[in-house]
Amino acid sequence: METSNRDSIIAYCLAPLNLNPNSEAMRETVRRLDHALKTFQSQAGRPVAVDFSQMPSLVINEAAHGYE
Structure with missing residues (x-):
């Protein structure tokens, strides 16, 4: 799995969340997903x-988890 492919997978997974691409939360989420994909690939x-x-x-129901 090449980096560009990982980037595509991460973008696909995060698209429905409409996160601010410049936020610290988005950068941390991308970093964690990239790490998870690299680990999966190596295993x-x-x-x-x-x-x-x-x-x-x-569909994520934030209200069901108390994150309204």
Whole structure:
């Protein structure tokens, strides 16, 4: 998994959240996701393809978690 591919995966995952791209929270979230993907890649031992177009959308209900 190349860096550009990781960047695409991270952007895809974060897009529904509409986070401010210049915020510290966004930078930290991207850093953590990048680390998680690198770790997964190293543990998998080979590139793993994921077709996100076949995955159902996930709706986060912040009110259910008390983050209104």
